[in-house]
Amino acid sequence: MAFTLQNPPATPAMAAELGLLPEEYNEIKNILGREPNYTELNVFSVMWSEHCSYKNSIRWLKTLPRTGSKLLVGAGEENAGLVDIGDGLGCAFKIESHNHPSAIEPYQGAATGVGGIHRDIFTMGARPIAALNSLRFGLPTEERTRWLMKGVVKGIGDYGNSFGVPTVGGEVYFNECYHTNPLINAMSVGIIKQDQMISAIAEGAGNPVFIVGSATGKDGIHGATFASADLTDDSPEDLPSVQVGDPFAEKLLLETTLEAIKTGVIVGMQDMGAAGITCSTSEMSAKGKSGMIIWLDKVPTRQKNMQPWEILLSESQERMLVVVKKGKEKIFLDVFEKWDIQCACIGEVTATGRLAYYYYNQKIADIPAESLVLGGGAPIYERIYSEPPYFSIIQRFTIQNIAIPVNIKGVAEQLITLPNIASKKWIWEQYDSMVGINNLSTNSASDAAVVRILGTDKGLAITVDCNSRYIYADPYKGTQMAVSEAARNIVCSGGEPLGITNCLNFGNPYNPYVYWQFVNAIKGMGDACLKFDTPVTSGNVSFYNQNSDDGPVFPTPTIGMVGLLPDINKRMGLGFQTAGHHIYLLGEPRNDISSSEYLVYIIGENPSPCPYFDLEEEYRLQQILAGIIRMRLIASAHDISEGGLFTTLLESAMAGGLGFQVSTDQNFRIDAYLFGESASRVVISVDEKNRHALEIYLATEKIYHTKLGMVTDGLLFVNDENWGHIDLWKEKYDNALAMHFAG
Numbered sequence: 001m002a003f004t005l006q007n008p009p010a011t012p013a014m015a016a017e018l019g020l021l022p023e024e025y026n027e028i029k030n031i032l033g034r035e036p037n038y039t040e041l042n043v044f045s046v047m048w049s050e051h052c053s054y055k056n057s058i059r060w061l062k063t064l065p066r067t068g069s070k071l072l073v074g075a076g077e078e079n080a081g082l083v084d085i086g087d088g089l090g091c092a093f094k095i096e097s098h099n100h101p102s103a104i105e106p107y108q109g110a111a112t113g114v115g116g117i118h119r120d121i122f123t124m125g126a127r128p129i130a131a132l133n134s135l136r137f138g139l140p141t142e143e144r145t146r147w148l149m150k151g152v153v154k155g156i157g158d159y160g161n162s163f164g165v166p167t168v169g170g171e172v173y174f175n176e177c178y179h180t181n182p183l184i185n186a187m188s189v190g191i192i193k194q195d196q197m198i199s200a201i202a203e204g205a206g207n208p209v210f211i212v213g214s215a216t217g218k219d220g221i222h223g224a225t226f227a228s229a230d231l232t233d234d235s236p237e238d239l240p241s242v243q244v245g246d247p248f249a250e251k252l253l254l255e256t257t258l259e260a261i262k263t264g265v266i267v268g269m270q271d272m273g274a275a276g277i278t279c280s281t282s283e284m285s286a287k288g289k290s291g292m293i294i295w296l297d298k299v300p301t302r303q304k305n306m307q308p309w310e311i312l313l314s315e316s317q318e319r320m321l322v323v324v325k326k327g328k329e330k331i332f333l334d335v336f337e338k339w340d341i342q343c344a345c346i347g348e349v350t351a352t353g354r355l356a357y358y359y360y361n362q363k364i365a366d367i368p369a370e371s372l373v374l375g376g377g378a379p380i381y382e383r384i385y386s387e388p389p390y391f392s393i394i395q396r397f398t399i400q401n402i403a404i405p406v407n408i409k410g411v412a413e414q415l416i417t418l419p420n421i422a423s424k425k426w427i428w429e430q431y432d433s434m435v436g437i438n439n440l441s442t443n444s445a446s447d448a449a450v451v452r453i454l455g456t457d458k459g460l461a462i463t464v465d466c467n468s469r470y471i472y473a474d475p476y477k478g479t480q481m482a483v484s485e486a487a488r489n490i491v492c493s494g495g496e497p498l499g500i501t502n503c504l505n506f507g508n509p510y511n512p513y514v515y516w517q518f519v520n521a522i523k524g525m526g527d528a529c530l531k532f533d534t535p536v537t538s539g540n541v542s543f544y545n546q547n548s549d550d551g552p553v554f555p556t557p558t559i560g561m562v563g564l565l566p567d568i569n570k571r572m573g574l575g576f577q578t579a580g581h582h583i584y585l586l587g588e589p590r591n592d593i594s595s596s597e598y599l600v601y602i603i604g605e606n607p608s609p610c611p612y613f614d615l616e617e618e619y620r621l622q623q624i625l626a627g628i629i630r631m632r633l634i635a636s637a638h639d640i641s642e643g644g645l646f647t648t649l650l651e652s653a654m655a656g657g658l659g660f661q662v663s664t665d666q667n668f669r670i671d672a673y674l675f676g677e678s679a680s681r682v683v684i685s686v687d688e689k690n691r692h693a694l695e696i697y698l699a700t701e702k703i704y705h706t707k708l709g710m711v712t713d714g715l716l717f718v719n720d721e722n723w724g725h726i727d728l729w730k731e732k733y734d735n736a737l738a739m740h741f742a743g
Helices: 012-017 021-031 037-046 099-104 105-121 141-161 235-243 247-262 276-287 308-313 328-337 389-394 409-415 468-473 475-494 510-533 595-603 616-630 644-658 672-673 686-702 726-742
Strands: 071-073 082-084 089-097 127-137 167-174 183-193 210-211 265-272 291-295 321-323 343-350 354-359 361-370 447-452 458-465 497-503 537-543 557-567 582-586 636-639 659-662 682-686 703-712 715-718 722-724
Touching: 012 021, 012 071, 012 321, 021 037, 021 328, 021 361, 021 557, 021 644, 037 276, 037 308, 037 321, 071 089, 071 703, 082 497, 082 537, 082 557, 089 105, 089 458, 089 537, 099 105, 099 141, 105 127, 105 141, 105 183, 105 247, 105 265, 127 447, 127 458, 127 557, 141 235, 167 321, 167 447, 167 458, 183 210, 183 497, 183 557, 210 247, 210 328, 210 510, 247 265, 247 321, 247 328, 265 276, 276 291, 276 321, 276 354, 291 644, 308 328, 308 354, 308 361, 308 672, 321 328, 328 343, 328 389, 354 409, 409 595, 409 672, 409 715, 458 475, 468 475, 468 557, 475 510, 475 616, 475 636, 497 510, 510 616, 557 703, 582 616, 595 672, 616 636, 616 682, 616 686, 636 644, 644 659, 644 672, 644 682, 644 715, 659 722, 682 686, 703 715, 715 726
Parallel strands: 089 497, 127 167, 291 354, 497 537, 659 715
Antiparallel strands: 071 082, 082 089, 089 183, 127 183, 210 321, 210 343, 265 321, 291 343, 354 361, 447 458, 458 557, 497 557, 582 682, 582 703, 636 682, 659 703, 715 722
């Protein structure tokens, strides 16, 4: 059948169908000085989508702190953020969402999310050494949740295990608000020699432009637009928007790319993620204040008769765009031939500032590069926002209306089997955490994953954190708590926080209540990051996580944080070490059960305010804890979060197969003392030799601390009541999630 080029003049109706507003269509005409054609309209539709342009969020994103003592590359400057870890090395890291694709095709949606985030790292010249993820699903008793979770976990595991980068940490939460719209956030961390970093830039008129990696197909077309709209009952019909990944091809592309960088012939390089060739050509050109001529007929395709606009918009995986120094093409091509990786010259850099796309000598689009990108011609909006009615309602909650349970042990047994608290062993056992021999967390569990930096005595402490229930209750304070918990996890592990990446998952930005959540979350994040000197290095905004039946998901600004351990031999674990060690609580307890797992799922009271939190108090706690660890005064440290003090004690005990004997403070309600989730508290253990020095130090610093009790050989005692052996508790904790999935 003869091929017919489809590139008719555009119309307002076409623009609306592609998700462009009438005023945006008029602006496109102003930019071009004429009516766009169909290909040009498609290009603008993806580049001006929320997913690519951040048009509804950039105003507030720019308020986040982007400078810090260890920052090398900040948010929006390159494919990922970069922080200084000494010895001429940098740590590149980033987190991104793949929510909508995973909602309709969980296996490929999650797998390609992992592949895409790793490409962002190695496109800069960094070798990925660790992966993490943050996952949100509906209730585990629901059939849809089981289907989604099994597909997502298998997709993450299969891609990551095959690619050869260990999954070292993460978090999983369940709530009915994620029933239709799960959140799948993937994080990658890599190491780079600072002088070998490659920028996502196109410059030097006449320099050739190459597409490398897999052939281009029809998968992923309009994926960016798909991610910039609410999920509906018709969303499964958008299944072609989901990309298909090949981890083995990506592994070869990684090795080829890193070898090619060493030749010194690469000018710039960018991953082809959302919007494919369109995005990489426009962003690289705009960054270099240049332009490109691209011959789309030279792009290797795996399907016949692809229209030019399909080639431009395809989001096929394992592809990158590379600008090479003119005259050095053979050096570059030889590397790709050695690795048998596809590499084709499809254009050249120009000094015009325009993107001229050709198809067999016919110009099918001509657009100013700057007009397509963030900070250039892409629209910027500031949406209206207002406080939602629920916010005033939850302030009416009072703990005095909640009766103290009689059977505290029974409550504790229920609590540790709740889906958000119980072991996620069923999930992480499907991930390869040992490949690469860098992960130290497998032989000594800690609050953050700890990964060795090969060739040095240093390590990275890495974590992802976000309790979206807290943020729903108070977006400003709750997001401060997310940043603070990430920092606290790193400090508890013996590290110094360096910077964050974020994945901002919210509902529809046109909803004033959703946008109020977003704005206040950004404000809270900014204040906390300034306090901890953890600038925002990179990130991702994912709006439209909602549908008409379930409404918006909880506001979920996931925080990925990286910290540095100057000496991995001084890392701190969360597990109790020896029977007879003393157990202390560092940080002040509160009569507070607000937004706790205990209050919501045991008592059945919802909603309620955010748990107690004070940023200055949190910062001081972390500074003192860091000093204690540096002086090597303690044997373990584990922060208190979901499930409260009892869950923290149990996790510290289970890590070493030990038990504990503790007493509660009678000045507090026993349920609040054991199960409340107020912030800025850490459980530490100390041997007899260091106990006196610890007491003197804490008294000198005038920070609240109290001795809870002792580590035992295996039995649990609470207020002198025998609660049984640790093995019985561990069995319940380890198997609860599988039982929930069994119905």
